[in-house]
Amino acid sequence: MRVLAVLAAAAVLAAGTPVKAATAAPAAPAIQMTEFMAPTGDPGISLYLRNKHPRTMTAFRPQNVVLFVHGSTYPAETSFDLPLAGMSWMDYIARHGYDVWLVDVRGYGKSSRPPEMDQPAGANPPIVHTTTAVQDVGTAVDFIKAKRHVSKIDLIGWSWGTTMMGMYTADHNSNVNKLVLYAPQWLRAAGSVALTAQAGPLGAYRSVSMASAKTRWLTGVPADKAQTLIPAGWFEQWAAATLASDPVGSKIDPPVLRAPNGTVADTADYWAAGKPLYDPSRITVPTLLIHAEWDQDLPTYMDEAYYKLLTNVPYKRYVQIGEGTHTIIMEKNRLQLFSEVQLFLDERRVTQ
Numbered sequence: 001m002r003v004l005a006v007l008a009a010a011a012v013l014a015a016g017t018p019v020k021a022a023t024a025a026p027a028a029p030a031i032q033m034t035e036f037m038a039p040t041g042d043p044g045i046s047l048y049l050r051n052k053h054p055r056t057m058t059a060f061r062p063q064n065v066v067l068f069v070h071g072s073t074y075p076a077e078t079s080f081d082l083p084l085a086g087m088s089w090m091d092y093i094a095r096h097g098y099d100v101w102l103v104d105v106r107g108y109g110k111s112s113r114p115p116e117m118d119q120p121a122g123a124n125p126p127i128v129h130t131t132t133a134v135q136d137v138g139t140a141v142d143f144i145k146a147k148r149h150v151s152k153i154d155l156i157g158w159s160w161g162t163t164m165m166g167m168y169t170a171d172h173n174s175n176v177n178k179l180v181l182y183a184p185q186w187l188r189a190a191g192s193v194a195l196t197a198q199a200g201p202l203g204a205y206r207s208v209s210m211a212s213a214k215t216r217w218l219t220g221v222p223a224d225k226a227q228t229l230i231p232a233g234w235f236e237q238w239a240a241a242t243l244a245s246d247p248v249g250s251k252i253d254p255p256v257l258r259a260p261n262g263t264v265a266d267t268a269d270y271w272a273a274g275k276p277l278y279d280p281s282r283i284t285v286p287t288l289l290i291h292a293e294w295d296q297d298l299p300t301y302m303d304e305a306y307y308k309l310l311t312n313v314p315y316k317r318y319v320q321i322g323e324g325t326h327t328i329i330m331e332k333n334r335l336q337l338f339s340e341v342q343l344f345l346d347e348r349r350v351t352q
Contacts, residue, residue: 213257
């Protein structure tokens with residue numbers, strides 16, 4: 001592996017091929033950023049991983065290595081490493097002395113797109129179902145464990161990513177130190193329609209405009225709060241970065257983000273049909289559920305139900321943040337999310 005820049009940032013591929021150099025938001029300590037492509041074992045499919053940690057960090061322990069995974073529509077890097085007001089969530093955790101990673105599962109961000117995404121959406125059935133995404137999480141975990149020589153790591157999932165991380169943990173508790181589920185997905189109430197639902201037959205992927213993304217984002221927000229919820233310029237910064245992550249969709253007029261439909265199909269076939277994909281009682285590591293009150297994508301009743309099913313964890317916590325949506329990660333109250341998660345990560349494991 002060849003490091004390209006060794007000041008505030010560095011970027012490399014696992015095989016030594018450069019991706020690009022990038023610079024973290026100015027802060028002390030200086031943050032190093034490195035990028036990798038991890039093979040999955042499936043022909044032509046590799047996963048993009050990004051890593052940040054203090055430049056001076058040389059020791060890695062299970063208690064200070066963290067992996068993020070994204071939700072059903074947007075890639076990990078524009079969710080967890082977008083430097084809003086000069087700082088991303090990855091930066092925040094790295095500044096607390098952690099080795100922080102994110103991964104895009106196949107079909108998202110800088111990871112390989114399945115060949116179906118080179119064809120019209122209607123030419124193939126939905127791709128990248130949850131079971132495939134969980135396998136990709138496993139690939140990322142194994143890659144990080146080998147790279148850092150640790151036996152386990154912390155996992156953080158957002159939205160559909162909570163299903164990936166929860167499902168992975170239920171089968172691989174020995175690989176997980178702590179589990180954070182931000183806006184957890186669970187069974188949908190009868191008659192409730194997911195905001196990602198589509199009319200008619202599902203194709204391999206869907207195309208999302210930024211106008212529809214903002215409408216979805218603000219669903220359920222009181223009218224008198226909507227104008228101040230997202231600080232000025234933040235949505236536009238996120239939208240530009242998100243569109244740029246899709247080299248094909250960004251060239252369409254108007255530009256769109258293409259997202260695999262496997263998760264949409266799974267919502268209809270499992271979560272809206274009363275059939276959970278896994279059993280949370282099989283999770284045996286400390287777990288934090290964190291949620292915002294105006295979340296209409298995955299409403300409060302889901303995390304309340306999920307919390308009750310965590311019957312075999314050493315300890316668990318549920319935090320509800322006021323005046324925030326499913327995307328509180330990029331709203332005025334985001335530091336409440338960051339600090340509550342950091343508190344959970346930093347504390348020594350509570351013993352019975």
